[in-house]
Amino acid sequence: MAASSSAVRRPQGAAVLGGVNVGSLLLLLSGTFAVFAALLARHGFTGRDHVVGIDLGTTYSVVAISQKNNVTAIADKEGHVLVPSTVAFLPNGGVLVGREARAYRTTDPQHTIFNAKRFIGQSYEDVLTSEADENGVSPYEFGVKMLQDNEHDGVCFTLALQGQRECVTPVEIGTAVVRHLRSMAHQFVGHDQITKAVIAVPVDFNARQRNATVAAFRAAGLEVSRVLEEPTAAAIAYGLHQDPNVSFLLVFDFGGGTLDVSLLFARNGAISVLDTLGDNHLGGEDLDARLSAWLLKEFEAQLGTAIKSRRTETEEKTLDDDSREPPCTMTGVRQAAELVKRQLTDASVTTAACVWKDSKKLVRAEVKVTRTQFEELCGSLLERTMIPVREVLEANNMDTDEIDAVVLGRAPLSDIDPDLAVAYGAARTLD
Structure with missing residues (x-):
């Protein structure tokens, strides 16, 4: 009597690993990967790391x-x-x-x-x-x-x-x-x-x-x-490195704390720095300091008291950088000055304010500032920004009309x- 067989017939070419059909497993993994890739794509992942x-x-x-x-x-x-x-x-x-x-x-x-x-x-x-x-x-x-x-x-x-x-x-x-x-x-x-x-x-x-x-x-x-x-x-x-009409360019980088003026030469998609000069202690913060010193005197005259670097009750709550009424402290006045500087980029006149907390009430000090006043206050600083420009051009025996483009002048790129x-x-x- 022939022995009964419990063997299961499989399609030719199918493989089994640990009791699992490898073909089915690969199909499942492929589907899972497709779904995963779709989810990644939906969330911005393009298949390579972003730089x-x-x-x-x-x-x-x-x-x-x-x-x-x-x-x-x-x-x-x-x-x-x-x-x-x-x-x-x-x-x-x-x-x-x-x-x-x-x-x-x-x-x-x-x-x-x-x-x-x-x-x-x-x-x-x-x-x-x-x-x-x-x-x-x-x-x-x-x-x-x-x-x-x-x-x-x-x-x-x-x-x-x-x-x-x-x-x-x-x-x-x-x-x-x-x-x-x-x-x-x-x-x-x-x-x-x-x-x-x-x-x-x-x-x-x-x-x-x-x-x-x-x-x-x-x-x-x-x-x-x-x-x-x-x-x-x-x-x-x-894109100046790819502009056939640009050879010499001047980069005027007036940052928050430093000024860098660089003369560059561009050709065939490549850029080289020919010369650079600057001032490591001249930047937007110096304009803020000049304006805040003036505002400090104006606020103190209104309040009838000296403003010191001290913590006040108005500072218990974290202030937003764009707050129009910071506390009347040294730091608060400087914050007001920075806000005024930004506003005078577009406006010809604006208002600086700070809040003083005394034992009885809040006192608001307010000063109107015009762009002309700001330019007069910072005139000597603005003149200093031109010194490295002149020195870079003189050191390289160049005139302003030889500069093809000015970054950040002459029709500055904006x-x-x-x-x-x-x-x-x-x-x-x-x-």
């Missing part, structure tokens, strides 16, 4: 991305594309970055760090030379001390807060800002596949400063694909916001 362009600036930073030959400057959740390069440390161990950090400066200026780009990769002696006055006194309210045996930084910023370290380096401040920018980019593209960045650094950064900047990006989780010099990035943003040009150019190198 962003980042301008880690002294006062403000910008992140931009190039998608299908279109460059977009990425805004934060409030719609701002300019992110203050400011980091604040809280008593509970928390950290604020950007606009929240800058607003917190009115509450605790000793633990709100800004202008870290001035310190990155610098020795303590270099910092004393560039930042301190003739008596070796720092102009900053936060503390700066010597740091030894650090690969990238020669100084750190002191903290005296429970839950925080005793000192943080300029690289670490840069890392916090870059991490914030990367998070903004993640929100914009809808996924976290952003692993690389093209960055821009000042022309006069030495090797240590450049390496320290790259280290800040790496610590924030971004590999640096390419390092551009800032004037080159600005020129690329306007189709891109100058504040965004460097980040745009960094992103555009990927096209």
Whole structure:
């Protein structure tokens, strides 16, 4: 009697692994992958990592991305594309970055760090030379001390807060800002596949400063694909490297804390920096300081009392950077001055105001400011901005009529916001 068979007949060529039909498994995996890919595409993932362009600036930073030959400057959740390069440390161990950090400066200026780009990769002696006055006194309210045996930084910023370290380096401040920018980019593209960045650094950064900047990006989780010099990035943003009618161009980069004037030569899609000069202690912040000093006297005359750097009840609530009525403190008056400066870009007259809290009531001080007044107050500073322009041209035996284009003059290019040009150019190198 023949033994019964329990064998199951399978189609020829089908394979079994651990009791599972491999063909069916592959079909299932293919379907799953197709659904997963569709979901990724819906959320902006194109099948390759996105690379962003980042301008880690002294006062403000910008992140931009190039998608299908279109460059977009990425805004934060409030719609701002300019992110203050400011980091604040809280008593509970928390950290604020950007606009929240800058607003917190009115509450605790000793633990709100800004202008870290001035310190990155610098020795303590270099910092004393560039930042301190003739008596070796720092102009900053936060503390700066010597740091030894650090690969990238020669100084750190002191903290005296429970839950925080005793000192943080300029690289670490840069890392916090870059991490914030990367998070903004993640929100914009809808996924976290952003692993690389093209960055821009000042022309006069030495090797240590450049390496320290790259280290800040790496610590924030971004590999640096390419390092551009800032004037080159600005020129690329306007496509001047591809314009056959442009050979010599002048980049006038008036930033928040520094002024850089660069003479560039463009040919066959390539750009070279011929010369650069500038002023490391002249920028938009100096205009703010000049205006705030004048406003301070006007407010004090109205209030009948001296305005000091003190915390008031009106500062208990975190202020928005665009608040029209900051507290009547040194920091609050400076905030009012910056707002007035921005408003006078378009308006011929505006009003500066601050609020004073005394024991009985709130007192509002108000001063009207015209553009003519502002220009007269800042006239000597504006004249200083022309000095490196004249010196660069004279050093290269050139006249103004030999300059084919002026970035940021002579029919200046303005189709891109100058504040965004460097980040745009960094992103555009990927096209």
